[in-house]
Amino acid sequence: MQYVSVRRHDQSWAPLDPLAILESLANLTHYHSQQEIYDRNDPVLYRYRLVSGAARKFTTQPDGRRQIVDLLLPGDLFGFAPLHEHSFTVEATVDDTLVARYPCARIDALAESDLRFGRLIRELTAAEISRLQARILLLGRMTTREKINGFLLEMAERLPNGSDSIVLPMSRYDVADYLAVSVETVSRAFTALKQRGTIKFTGTRQMRIVDRTALDDGSDDHHRWHS
Amino acid sequence: MQYVSVRRHDQSWAPLDPLAILESLANLTHYHSQQEIYDRNDPVLYRYRLVSGAARKFTTQPDGRRQIVDLLLPGDLFGFAPLHEHSFTVEATVDDTLVARYPCARIDALAESDLRFGRLIRELTAAEISRLQARILLLGRMTTREKINGFLLEMAERLPNGSDSIVLPMSRYDVADYLAVSVETVSRAFTALKQRGTIKFTGTRQMRIVDRTALDDGSDDHHRWHS
DNA sequence: CGTTTGTTTGAAGCTAATCAAATGGGGTGG
DNA sequence: CCACCCCATTTGATTAGCTTCAAACAAACG
Numbered sequence: 001m002q003y004v005s006v007r008r009h010d011q012s013w014a015p016l017d018p019l020a021i022l023e024s025l026a027n028l029t030h031y032h033s034q035q036e037i038y039d040r041n042d043p044v045l046y047r048y049r050l051v052s053g054a055a056r057k058f059t060t061q062p063d064g065r066r067q068i069v070d071l072l073l074p075g076d077l078f079g080f081a082p083l084h085e086h087s088f089t090v091e092a093t094v095d096d097t098l099v100a101r102y103p104c105a106r107i108d109a110l111a112e113s114d115l116r117f118g119r120l121i122r123e124l125t126a127a128e129i130s131r132l133q134a135r136i137l138l139l140g141r142m143t144t145r146e147k148i149n150g151f152l153l154e155m156a157e158r159l160p161n162g163s164d165s166i167v168l169p170m171s172r173y174d175v176a177d178y179l180a181v182s183v184e185t186v187s188r189a190f191t192a193l194k195q196r197g198t199i200k201f202t203g204t205r206q207m208r209i210v211d212r213t214a215l216d217d218g219s220d221d222h223h224r225w226h227s
Numbered sequence: 228m229q230y231v232s233v234r235r236h237d238q239s240w241a242p243l244d245p246l247a248i249l250e251s252l253a254n255l256t257h258y259h260s261q262q263e264i265y266d267r268n269d270p271v272l273y274r275y276r277l278v279s280g281a282a283r284k285f286t287t288q289p290d291g292r293r294q295i296v297d298l299l300l301p302g303d304l305f306g307f308a309p310l311h312e313h314s315f316t317v318e319a320t321v322d323d324t325l326v327a328r329y330p331c332a333r334i335d336a337l338a339e340s341d342l343r344f345g346r347l348i349r350e351l352t353a354a355e356i357s358r359l360q361a362r363i364l365l366l367g368r369m370t371t372r373e374k375i376n377g378f379l380l381e382m383a384e385r386l387p388n389g390s391d392s393i394v395l396p397m398s399r400y401d402v403a404d405y406l407a408v409s410v411e412t413v414s415r416a417f418t419a420l421k422q423r424g425t426i427k428f429t430g431t432r433q434m435r436i437v438d439r440t441a442l443d444d445g446s447d448d449h450h451r452w453h454s
Numbered sequence: 455c456g457t458t459t460g461t462t463t464g465a466a467g468c469t470a471a472t473c474a475a476a477t478g479g480g481g482t483g484g
Numbered sequence: 485c486c487a488c489c490c491c492a493t494t495t496g497a498t499t500a501g502c503t504t505c506a507a508a509c510a511a512a513c514g
Binding site for chain 1: 470
């Protein structure tokens with residue numbers, strides 16, 4: 001077991017940067033589209049960071065419907081909450097999805113022995129919370145149009161491409177299950193945006209935002225009543 | 228400054244239980260219905276635990292609609308994620324809501340100096356994540372009936388009352404904004420459940436679950452297609 | 455006791471789910 | 485390389501459910 005400084009108020013004693021320690025434990029694995037990264041019933045052996053590609057964290061409900069709880073994009077960490085069992089299944093949504101896996105036991109031991117490492121974990125977890133809260137706001141939107149608008153803005157921000165070009169790393173079905181609407185509705189919403197000239201398609205899953213202000217809240221129509 | 232054991236694998240050395248430390252910092256405040264606990268623009272000075280009563284964490288969207296992101300009930304901790312700014316406003320939903328406030332600076336300093344305290348914070352944050360994920364599943368439900376069913380089961384589980392009696396600590400408007408449906412729809416859903424004999428009202432906001440199986444998924448009608 | 459706020463009920467309109475089917479694209483095997 | 489098939493996507497028609505507008509009713513508060 002490696003030694004980690006426990007001295008307080010003297011972080012300079014630390015032999016290694018916590019992030020560097022974390023990365024030194026990384027176990028890179030790549031997955032093909034639709035491949036499972038972990039199942040909801042699997043024992044919790046790793047914590048994860050998505051390096052490239054994309055993945056969906058979801059649950060399949062008794063009626064067969066699928067609800068995507070979180071969408072993992074490059075840079076996202078997941079499975080970092082100290083829960084002792086998975087509640088969800090995670091699968092890659094595109095080929096060549098690269099995931100860094102950090103052995104759970106090592107991570108947890110480090111967090112409990114190195115103050116700075118523990119702090120790092122707390123910060124990473126905070127990012128997960130932000131993502132979940134943003135998701136709740138998106139799902140809470142009343143109309144599908146607002147959901148799709150918000151979704152596109154989110155993608156434009158989170159995807160590593162240029163800020164106005166979007167290459168969706170997922171199918172329409174995934175988008176539908178992410179926004180809790182039907183596939184047909186997603187498709188129609190995209191078509192409507194295309195016809196309005198708000199976005200322009202360069203491929204089925206490739207598009208470019210032409211009129212960003214129109215996405216911001218649907219300001220081009222149904223004007224605001226309240227101040 | 229108090230000394231805290233850093234020994235691992237020997238928690239008995241610790242002079243104080245981290246939870247006890249946390250509670251020793253508590254600053255109890257009580258709020259009346261609709262009173263603000265903190266605003267989204269306030270500086271982050273405290274972390275919180277709801278002792279009794281209830282509160283809503285929400286945001287008001289530009290169109291005036293309100294989206295409740297989290298419902299705080301007795302025992303719930305909130306504002307524990309190490310975010311440097313609030314994203315939401317929190318208000319009590321009933322009179323005599325009691326909240327324990329823990330000075331942020333002290334908490335954070337403790338977390339960064341005491342391994343066990345840091346661990347405690349991580350565990351509390353995990354609980355917040357669980358709650359948010361559960362919320363996403365609820366919002367992702369297709370029909371209002373499923374949302375209401377899930378809501379009632381959630382309340383029955385989280386409220387301190389007997390497991391089948393529910394005293395809603397919030398108005399129908401709050402329920403509506405929590406589930407992202409209109410007030411009228413909430414009211415109609417309750418009426419429908421009453422008429423089916425699934426629940427029985429003992430007051431406008433007091434009810435008792437009569438047929439719990441009917442709430443589990445709406446199994447009494449629209450049967451399952453898939454296995 | 456009157457006013458305000460919260461809750462319920464009614465009627466109309468519209469959005470989105472559902473059912474159904476056509477189109478398009480990617481990959482595979484011949 | 486082409487033809488075919490499978491799956492993803494789009495489009496159409498119908499229907500169910502929810503929002504909206506409106507108003508009655510109930511409850512809390514001063």
